[in-house]
Amino acid sequence: MIIYSRISDTTTHIKQKRDEGSTIGFVPTMGALHEGHLELMRKAKKENDLLVVSIFVNPIQFNNQDDLKKYPRDLKKDSELLETVGCDILFAPTVDEMYPEKVTKKYDFGLLENVMEGASRPGHFNGVGVVVSKLFDICIPHKAYFGEKDYQQLAIIKKLVEIESIPVEIVPCPIVREVDGLAMSSRNERLTPNERASAPYIYEVLQDAKTTSEFLCTNRLKQYVLNQFSDRKEFEVEYFELADDKDLQPIKSHNPEKGTIGFIAVNLGKVRLIDNIRII
Numbered sequence: 001m002i003i004y005s006r007i008s009d010t011t012t013h014i015k016q017k018r019d020e021g022s023t024i025g026f027v028p029t030m031g032a033l034h035e036g037h038l039e040l041m042r043k044a045k046k047e048n049d050l051l052v053v054s055i056f057v058n059p060i061q062f063n064n065q066d067d068l069k070k071y072p073r074d075l076k077k078d079s080e081l082l083e084t085v086g087c088d089i090l091f092a093p094t095v096d097e098m099y100p101e102k103v104t105k106k107y108d109f110g111l112l113e114n115v116m117e118g119a120s121r122p123g124h125f126n127g128v129g130v131v132v133s134k135l136f137d138i139c140i141p142h143k144a145y146f147g148e149k150d151y152q153q154l155a156i157i158k159k160l161v162e163i164e165s166i167p168v169e170i171v172p173c174p175i176v177r178e179v180d181g182l183a184m185s186s187r188n189e190r191l192t193p194n195e196r197a198s199a200p201y202i203y204e205v206l207q208d209a210k211t212t213s214e215f216l217c218t219n220r221l222k223q224y225v226l227n228q229f230s231d232r233k234e235f236e237v238e239y240f241e242l243a244d245d246k247d248l249q250p251i252k253s254h255n256p257e258k259g260t261i262g263f264i265a266v267n268l269g270k271v272r273l274i275d276n277i278r279i280i
C-alpha cells in the first residue's frame with residue numbers, strides 16, 4: 001500500500017493507472033475503521049483493479065466542535081487494517097492540504113437536506129458534499145462505495161454526482177451489524193461499557209417497529225417507537241421518522257407501492273447514534 005498526503009501525488013498516480021486501463025474503486029472514510037468499512041473495501045477491491053481509500057476527518061461537516069475533537073483517530077491501526085483488505089493507495093491529507101482557503105461553496109440539495117440529519121445538523125451535508133466532490137476530483141474513481149447506515153448521506157451523494165455531473169458510479173452497501181444487532185459505527189468506540197450493553201436496544205426497537213407497522217398507522221407507529229424508549233432513560237431520542245426511500249420526505253400513510261424506511265437518531269450518554277430499517 002502506498003500512502004500519500006499530497007493531492008498532486010495521489011492524482012498523478014491514479015491518472016497513470018487509469019491511462020493504463022485500470023479501474024479504480026474508492027472508499028472515502030474518516031478513519032477509525034471497523035468491519036463496516038472493511039466490507040465496503042472488500043467489495044470495492046473485488047469489483048475493481050485498484051482499491052483507493054481516503055482517511056480525512058472533515059472539519060466542515062461537524063457542527064459540534066466537541067464531536068470533531070473527540071472523533072477517534074489512529075492512522076497506524078487503520079493502515080494495518082487497510083493492508084488486510086489489500087488497499088493499494090491510501091490518501092490521508094491534512095486539513096491545510098484539503099482546504100488551503102476558506103470554503104464558500106454552497107450546495108442546494110433541495111428537500112433532501114431539510115429533514116432528519118439535515119434538520120438536526122445544519123451545514124453537515126454541505127460539508128459532506130464539498131469534501132466528497134473534492135475527493136472524487138482527486139481520486140477519480142470509476143466506482144465509489146457508501147454504507148446504507150448513512151442512508152441520507154447516500155441520497156445526498158447521489159444528488160451531488162447529478163448536480164456536478166461527476167462520472168462515477170455510486171454503489172450502496174448494506175448496513176453491517178455487530179452480532180447483537182448494533183449498527184457498526186466509529187462512534188461505538190466512545191460508548192462506555194454500560195452504554196455499549198444498552199446500544200443494541202436501538203435495533204431491537206427498529207425491528208419491532210417493522211413488525212408492528214402492519215397493525216399501526218404511521219402516527220401511531222411513531223408514537224409506539226417513542227414509547228419504547230420512555231422507561232429507558234439512558235436514551236434520548238432525537239427523532240424517529242418514517243420516510244420515502246427516494247426523496248426522504250416523511251410519509252403520512254403506509255403505501256405498499258412505495259418504499260419506506262424508518263430512521264432513528266438517539267443520544268446515548270454523550271454519543272449520538274443513527275440507524276435505519278426498511279419498513280416496506
Ligand code: PAF
Nearest residue numbers: 028029030058128131150
Ligand atoms: O461517511 C463518512 O465517513 C463521511 O461522511 C465521508 C463520506 C467520508 C465524508 O467525510
